[in-house]
Amino acid sequence: MPAPLMQTVRRSLLVTSATLASLALTAPVSLAAPPIPSPSAPASPSAGVSPSAGASPSAGVSPSAGASPSKGATATPPAGMSTVGGVRLGQAGTQVDLAGGAPVLPKDVTARSWIVADAESGEVLAAHNAHWRLAPASTLKMLFADTVLPRFPGTARHKVTPKDLEGLGPGSSLVGIKENETYSVHDLWLGVFLKSGNDAVRVLSAMNGGIGPTVAAMNEHAEELQALDTHVVSPDGYDASGQVSSAYDLTLIARSGLQKKDFREYCSTVRAAFPGETKKDKKGKTTRGTFEIQNTNRLLRGDYDISQYPGIAGVKNGNTTNAGATFTGVAERGGRVLLVTVMNPEKSAHNEVYKETAALFDWGFQAAGKVRPVGELVPPKGAAQSSAQPSKGTGEDSAATGGAGGPGDGSAKPVAGAVTGKGAGGVGVAMAITGGVLVLLAGAAYLVNRRWPLPDLVRRRR
Numbered sequence: 001m002p003a004p005l006m007q008t009v010r011r012s013l014l015v016t017s018a019t020l021a022s023l024a025l026t027a028p029v030s031l032a033a034p035p036i037p038s039p040s041a042p043a044s045p046s047a048g049v050s051p052s053a054g055a056s057p058s059a060g061v062s063p064s065a066g067a068s069p070s071k072g073a074t075a076t077p078p079a080g081m082s083t084v085g086g087v088r089l090g091q092a093g094t095q096v097d098l099a100g101g102a103p104v105l106p107k108d109v110t111a112r113s114w115i116v117a118d119a120e121s122g123e124v125l126a127a128h129n130a131h132w133r134l135a136p137a138s139t140l141k142m143l144f145a146d147t148v149l150p151r152f153p154g155t156a157r158h159k160v161t162p163k164d165l166e167g168l169g170p171g172s173s174l175v176g177i178k179e180n181e182t183y184s185v186h187d188l189w190l191g192v193f194l195k196s197g198n199d200a201v202r203v204l205s206a207m208n209g210g211i212g213p214t215v216a217a218m219n220e221h222a223e224e225l226q227a228l229d230t231h232v233v234s235p236d237g238y239d240a241s242g243q244v245s246s247a248y249d250l251t252l253i254a255r256s257g258l259q260k261k262d263f264r265e266y267c268s269t270v271r272a273a274f275p276g277e278t279k280k281d282k283k284g285k286t287t288r289g290t291f292e293i294q295n296t297n298r299l300l301r302g303d304y305d306i307s308q309y310p311g312i313a314g315v316k317n318g319n320t321t322n323a324g325a326t327f328t329g330v331a332e333r334g335g336r337v338l339l340v341t342v343m344n345p346e347k348s349a350h351n352e353v354y355k356e357t358a359a360l361f362d363w364g365f366q367a368a369g370k371v372r373p374v375g376e377l378v379p380p381k382g383a384a385q386s387s388a389q390p391s392k393g394t395g396e397d398s399a400a401t402g403g404a405g406g407p408g409d410g411s412a413k414p415v416a417g418a419v420t421g422k423g424a425g426g427v428g429v430a431m432a433i434t435g436g437v438l439v440l441l442a443g444a445a446y447l448v449n450r451r452w453p454l455p456d457l458v459r460r461r462r
Helices: 003-031 137-151 185-194 198-207 211-224 247-257 261-268 352-367 383-387
Strands: 094-098 111-118 123-128 157-159 182-184 271-280 286-294 312-320 324-333 336-345 437-441 444-448
Touching: 111 247, 111 352, 123 247, 123 352, 137 185, 137 198, 137 211, 137 247, 137 261, 137 312, 137 324, 157 185, 182 185, 185 198, 185 261, 185 271, 185 286, 198 211, 247 312, 247 324, 247 336, 261 312, 312 352, 324 352, 336 352
Parallel strands: none
Antiparallel strands: 094 123, 111 123, 111 336, 157 182, 271 286, 312 324, 324 336, 437 444
16 A cells, blocks of 8 residues: 555544544534624734634624735734634634644744645644635635636637726736637636736626626635635625635635646646737738736746745735735645645735745645644535545546536536546646545434545646
8 A cells, every 4th residue: 555545544544533423513513604703802813822622603793794904904813713624723823733743833924814734635734813704815716716617618709898897996917808809718717817817807707697696606606615704795806895715715715626627727827828919010911919928826936036836736826905915825745735825924025925835835744644633624515415426437527527517627516536637747646535434423324525635736837
């Protein structure tokens, strides 16, 4: 048996007994929508590691409450936050359970909220204010993509009307879409992922029936994913009153998106040619050239003060006045895949969000197998039912075909089940981990999928 799989089996055996003993208490909490905690009862974050006992969440409030404080403001997380994924994740301060030989967490991480999780198993290795509802900026585009991507084939084409581009906020990030020009859906998604183009989001939203229906679909999808800290007001992540998410939710959303082959392709692309404006020369000949766009994810592309992170394969960055800098990344090392989300570092140094993400990745890869998880990334609401009826397909994304995006397009709503495949240029490791614990709750049998496999990631395109 390969060593990584043996490690997985050992960890599963160690946690199974505890899972069986505690699942009757924890599963109903994890799988139900908890009340949204009130943001009006702040508590100072713990200076060290919080105890394992947690306070009960406070009474729920309107989803529009809890908007992130502005970048320069002093703020503390609510005393009671959501406990989706585990009680400790609802506590303020840093949550980590170091075992023998585990490295200490990096001391220079200043983000208001962050999380380090195993993308395959869903184990949360460490977190800091994981459920603090903050402004997400353009990381919310991950939810937009996970919701809308399956609805249109990449080959579909759309001629942009002036109405499509209405409502763009001042200072929006743009890819450079022009009215009365025709673009493929593939082009538009490159604009969303590489340049964080709010104009591309607006055009895709128009194709999807408009901003209102798209926002409604995104909120519905967030609920299905159990990303219950998330409330969408604008599909592009532009600052809006009441628009919030959390490090925990953004990690859930990224994990769902990465089940889709086209999502992985777009978020790992470093640079691409984008259609320009149609022009006529003096002889009346019509031409349309292209211009290069580059991914604004600095861990993927690198910058003068930060290197391309080894093994990075996406996902999405964001930055607004209200949200500060936000980022969710996925990286692979030694057959292990980690997800890290960092929200709003207090330090204002250039590329600070990427530097703190890289430090947490480094810690996570060193600490994996040497820390006890403090929580888990829960599967979507429908995953338990799907895991009881595994897909009969084979190959990459076999468990995610035949859905809304059409048969075999690899874009359907993800399900829990073993997935194998090569990936286009892939990271080189087939991540097919099976699992499940059969438990009895209140006299009924439930198949609980404890591991939600992630297909091979597409390696960055140079």
